[in-house]
Amino acid sequence: MTITLHQVVPAPIREKALSGMSDIWNRELVLRAGDHIKVKAPSGSGKTTLTHIIWNLRRDYDGTVAYDGVNVLDIPAEAMAQYRQEKLSVVFQDLRLFGQITALENIELKRNMPGKPYCSLEKVQAMAAQLGVAHVLGQQTSTCSYGEQQRIAIIRALVQPFTFLIMDEPFSHLDRDNARKAAGLIAAECRDRGAGFLVTDLDDDDLFDYSVHLNL
Numbered sequence: 001m002t003i004t005l006h007q008v009v010p011a012p013i014r015e016k017a018l019s020g021m022s023d024i025w026n027r028e029l030v031l032r033a034g035d036h037i038k039v040k041a042p043s044g045s046g047k048t049t050l051t052h053i054i055w056n057l058r059r060d061y062d063g064t065v066a067y068d069g070v071n072v073l074d075i076p077a078e079a080m081a082q083y084r085q086e087k088l089s090v091v092f093q094d095l096r097l098f099g100q101i102t103a104l105e106n107i108e109l110k111r112n113m114p115g116k117p118y119c120s121l122e123k124v125q126a127m128a129a130q131l132g133v134a135h136v137l138g139q140q141t142s143t144c145s146y147g148e149q150q151r152i153a154i155i156r157a158l159v160q161p162f163t164f165l166i167m168d169e170p171f172s173h174l175d176r177d178n179a180r181k182a183a184g185l186i187a188a189e190c191r192d193r194g195a196g197f198l199v200t201d202l203d204d205d206d207l208f209d210y211s212v213h214l215n216l
Contacts, residue, residue, distance in 0.1 A: 001032075001033050001067065001068060001087045001088070001163040001164050002030055002031065002032050002033075002066075002067075002068055002069070003030070003031040003054060003065070003066070003067060003088075003164065004028075004029070004030050004031075004064070004065070004066040004069070005024065005027075005028070005029045005030075005031075005053075005054075005063065005064075005065055006028055006063055006064040006065075006066070007026050007027065007028070007062070007063040007064070008024070008025060008026070008053065008061050008062070008063035008064070008065060009025055009026050009061060009062045009063055010025070010046055010049050010053065010058075010060065010061045011060040011061060011062075012046075012049065012060065013025075013044075013045070013046050013049065016045065016046070017046070021215070022045075022215065022216050023214040023215050023216070024039070024050065024214055024216055025046070025216070026063070029214075031054075031164065031196065031198060032196060033163040033164055033194060033195055033196045034194060034195070034196050034211075035196040035197075035198075035211055035212055036190070036196065036197055036208055036209060036210050036211045036212070037196070037197065037198040037199070037210065037211070037212040037213075037214060038198075038199055038201070038204075038205075038208070038210045038212070038213050038214065039198060039199070039200045039201075039214045039215075039216050040200075040201060040202070040203065040204060040213070040214070040215055040216070041200065041202070041215065041216030042202060043202065045216045046216055047093075047168060047169065047200040047201075047216060048093050048168055048200075050200065050216065051090065051092070051093070051166050051168040051198075051200065053065060054166055054198075055084075055088070055090055055166065056072045056075075056080060059073065067083055067087075067088075085113055085160065085161075086160075086161050086162070087161070087162060087163045087164065088162060088163075088164050088166070089157045089158070089160055089162035089164075089165050089166070090157060090165070090166045090167070090168075091150075091153050091154055091157045091165075091166070091167040091168065091170045092153070092168055093168040093169050093172075095149055095150065095153040096153075097141045097149055097152060097153060097156075098141060099140065099141050099142030100140065100141075100142065101140065101141065102137065102138055102139060102140055102141065103133065103136050103137050103138075103139055103141050103144060103148075103149075103152045104124070104137040104138060106141055106152060106156055107124055107137075107152065107155055107156045107159055108124075109156075110156045110157070110159055110160050111124065111156075111159040111160065113160060117159075118159060118160050118161050119159050123159075124155065124159060125137070127155045127158065127159075127185060128151075128152075128155060130181060130185055131151040131154070131155065131178070131181055131182055131185065132151070132178065132181070133148050133151045133152060133155075136148050136152070145173075146173045147173040147174050147175075147178065150170060150171070150172070150173050150174060150182075151174070151178070151182060153170075154167075154170060154182050154185070154186065158185070158186070158189050161193075162193070162195055163193065163194075163195050163196070164195060164196050164197065164198070165186070165190060165195060165196070165197040165198075166197070166198050167186075167197065167198070167199040167200070168200050169200055169201055169202070170182070170199060171183070171201075171207070172201075179207060180207060183207035183208055186208075187208055187209070200216075
């Protein structure tokens with residue numbers, strides 16, 4: 001899968017995007033499966049806007065976003081759903097977990113979304129043990145700490161097939177040790193699938209072996 005941004009300028013931050021300081025806004029950028037991309041930017045520079053534009057959640061921008069050469073605005077709803085089920089996964093900054101159901105039920109919604117589970121329940125449990133959240137799988141998600149919820153959201157993103165993973169500040173509420181564990185799991189899953197990823201953050205880090213560094 002390739003994701004192409006061609007001279008994208010988001011309306012809410014138009015002046016900043018046209019300043020010429022960004023490696024992404026108002027430029028030609030191609031994201032490919034296998035790329036490990038770090039996007040560093042201060043608050044208010046559009047990290048979440050970027051992830052939402054790539055995911056085709058918002059369309060208030062000039063320029064073009066394309067999946068495999070096709071403008072996302074021209075992709076029918078059914079085909080877009082298929083991209084999100086089979087090729088493109090995401091960890092939103094606000095997580096978008098359902099608080100009234102358990103952590104495991106949140107994961108299971110994604111694991112079973114295509115109709116046939118991509119990975120086994122045993123693998124889900126192993127991921128949860130690796131990230132130190134096995135004990136909260138049966139809890140209502142709203143009762144989990146935000147750091148626990150972040151780890152649940154990461155597992156949820158990994159239990160579906162994908163060739164590209166988008167993560168918006170996925171470790172913001174994790175200590176160094178837990179962030180390393182989560183990054184290790186993500187890197188292993190992406191390596192096994194030959195998948196690429198893009199992660200946004202406020203600062204530099206050494207959690208991944210990045211192939212591309214971009215400033216927003």
